[in-house]
Amino acid sequence: MPINLVVAVTDDDWFDMLRQQRNLAEVNFWAPSGANFRALQPGELFLFKLHSPRNVIVGGGIFAYANAMPCSLAWEAFGEANGAGSAQEMRTRIARYRKVPPTDRSDFEIGCRILTQPFFFDETDWIPVPPSWSRNIVSFKTYTTGDAEGLSVGRGE
Secondary structure, three states, rough: OEEEEEEEEOOOHHHHOOOOOOOOEEEEEEOOOOOOOOOOOOEEEEEEEEEOOOOOEEEEEEEEEEEEEHHHHHHHHHHHHHHOHHHHHHHHHHHHHOOOOOOOOOOEEEEEEEEEEEOOOOOHHHOOOOOOOOOOOOOOEEEEOOOHHHHHHHHHH
């Protein structure tokens, strides 16, 4: 039975911070807007890739659930598992992606995609993005193991 998987673009700083952590049970793969995320069902594979020009898949996790919440609540719930060392650092990144001044004190609503069993590949194991990956993708692309390309991604080829 085929499963869906997502390859999502990640913030390099988010990745660099979290790959240094040990024994993470879950991470919050946040998005700067609170838009709904319905691409996966719980238990499906969520992979992340670095921003261009480093077009490689560098890790992932098992998708648990998605919701939207104010960034202050996301910080309170997940702390450094948000991929930032402080609430202010997280807010600064969110503001940058929302294209608002860093002085904006709004409690931005963000999308939270909670991943369990996160994993981070060593650089020698990074996987090139599939041939169908477009440079215009700024968020994510869904694949299925029911086709050759999705199966290849799911196997880490």
